[in-house]
Amino acid sequence: MRENRTRFILLGMLELGPSHGYGLRQRIDESVGQFWQESWGQLYPTLRSLLSEGLIEEVEPGEEGTDMPRGRQSRVYCITDAGRAALAEWLAGDATPSVKRDELLLRTFFAHNGDPASLRRNIEASRDRVRLALARVEASQRMIAASETYLDRLDWWAMTARHGELQLRAHLQWCDEALALLDGGGER
Amino acid sequence: MRENRTRFILLGMLELGPSHGYGLRQRIDESVGQFWQESWGQLYPTLRSLLSEGLIEEVEPGEEGTDMPRGRQSRVYCITDAGRAALAEWLAGDATPSVKRDELLLRTFFAHNGDPASLRRNIEASRDRVRLALARVEASQRMIAASETYLDRLDWWAMTARHGELQLRAHLQWCDEALALLDGGGER
DNA sequence: CGACACATGTAAATGGTTACATGATTTT
DNA sequence: AAAATCATGTAACCATTTACATGTGTCG
Numbered sequence: 001m002r003e004n005r006t007r008f009i010l011l012g013m014l015e016l017g018p019s020h021g022y023g024l025r026q027r028i029d030e031s032v033g034q035f036w037q038e039s040w041g042q043l044y045p046t047l048r049s050l051l052s053e054g055l056i057e058e059v060e061p062g063e064e065g066t067d068m069p070r071g072r073q074s075r076v077y078c079i080t081d082a083g084r085a086a087l088a089e090w091l092a093g094d095a096t097p098s099v100k101r102d103e104l105l106l107r108t109f110f111a112h113n114g115d116p117a118s119l120r121r122n123i124e125a126s127r128d129r130v131r132l133a134l135a136r137v138e139a140s141q142r143m144i145a146a147s148e149t150y151l152d153r154l155d156w157w158a159m160t161a162r163h164g165e166l167q168l169r170a171h172l173q174w175c176d177e178a179l180a181l182l183d184g185g186g187e188r
Numbered sequence: 189m190r191e192n193r194t195r196f197i198l199l200g201m202l203e204l205g206p207s208h209g210y211g212l213r214q215r216i217d218e219s220v221g222q223f224w225q226e227s228w229g230q231l232y233p234t235l236r237s238l239l240s241e242g243l244i245e246e247v248e249p250g251e252e253g254t255d256m257p258r259g260r261q262s263r264v265y266c267i268t269d270a271g272r273a274a275l276a277e278w279l280a281g282d283a284t285p286s287v288k289r290d291e292l293l294l295r296t297f298f299a300h301n302g303d304p305a306s307l308r309r310n311i312e313a314s315r316d317r318v319r320l321a322l323a324r325v326e327a328s329q330r331m332i333a334a335s336e337t338y339l340d341r342l343d344w345w346a347m348t349a350r351h352g353e354l355q356l357r358a359h360l361q362w363c364d365e366a367l368a369l370l371d372g373g374g375e376r
Numbered sequence: 377c378g379a380c381a382c383a384t385g386t387a388a389a390t391g392g393t394t395a396c397a398t399g400a401t402t403t404t
Numbered sequence: 405a406a407a408a409t410c411a412t413g414t415a416a417c418c419a420t421t422t423a424c425a426t427g428t429g430t431c432g
Contacts, residue, residue: 040413
């Protein structure tokens with residue numbers, strides 16, 4: 001929490017090419033959506049402050065376009081050298097360890113106080129969500145493998161996808177084990 | 189975010205036996221600390237509001253003591269029937285899917301803009317933290333296996349520990365793969 | 377006697393989501 | 405003509421952390 005990472009996601013996404021607020025959020029969802037997300041309430045104000053700090057600048061829509069808006073009213077931004085420097089500086093620093101919060105595990109821990117059917121429902125819902133997420137990760141892995149652009153970034157991107165794959169598979173295995181336990185001795 | 193889970197953790201922990209603020213935080217750290225944590229700024233005010241809602245009540249220190257304070261000034265709480273009902277009601281509902289935020293992966297995704305040595309340092313730091321966490325999980329698994337109390341809760345507790353084990357092992361494997369990639373073709 | 381763990385709280389700041397408000401363009 | 409998507413933003417609210425403030429008991 002102590003550092004505002006939204007700034008650096010936006011800088012990193014703009015480093016891939018100029019875009020506008022709405023388009024940046026799409027990029028975020030498609031690329032790092034499995035392990036990060038941004039809301040409008042964060043995105044637009046942060047774009048403004050990056051602009052006022054000179055880390056990004058506004059360009060005319062239509063210029064050298066990588067990701068131009070289809071509608072009319074929109075503001076297209078581009079990263080500046082100062083922005084690139086700020087991004088590099090952030091990357092040179094230490095990551096703050098991620099705070100883990102897992103409500104499903106909390107419910108599992110306290111399951112004694114509720115009924116097994118509710119826990120089962122929640123685990124099944126989680127399993128279904130994670131199966132979808134795994135399908136998305138696998139799709140993204142195929143896209144990375146087939147990509148002919150951004151070649152010098154693909155190794156890193158594949159690494160993040162691989163993390164998702166391992167993490168999600170581990171969770172699926174847990175769901176299976178947990179549901180088996182609920183089926184077996186769980187009723188007592 | 190929409191639901192204040194702190195309330196239910198405190199209720200769940202008090203269901204194990206009466207305790208005081210400081211002791212509750214210790215219980216939380218020792219039991220669900222791998223996937224949940226509470227700060228003082230959340231804990232004490234929440235205890236107050238649970239008290240005013242009648243979900244917990246204050247008892248004299250020294251009564252039927254499971255977890256009594258060693259120092260002097262302290263307030264010991266006990267869950268009420270209303271509190272047990274509130275906990276059960278929460279458990280009957282649906283879990284809100286956990287929001288995932290992983291700064292290490294963000295740094296990996298944008299690694300192209302920084303230097304490989306910094307990424308390596310961050311991955312190694314994460315691996316070291318996770319090794320420690322895994323050791324704690326394994327210790328907690330041994331404690332659960334050897335426990336002769338709370339028998340009807342042990343299955344659930346073991347399940348949460350198993351989740352930690354699977355998740356942390358998956359992360360360790362990723363760290364190894366990522367470091368190998370950094371050693372190998374990573375320099376180009 | 378100094379450091380550290382025990383113990384309880386409050387206040388301010390931050391980070392983040394959600395709902396609101398508005399309107400254009402595309403698709404059905 | 406309606407619905408969905410594209411597009412930009414603001415305001416209110418909520419959750420959470422961090423720093424502050426205070427004091428006791430224990431151990432070396």
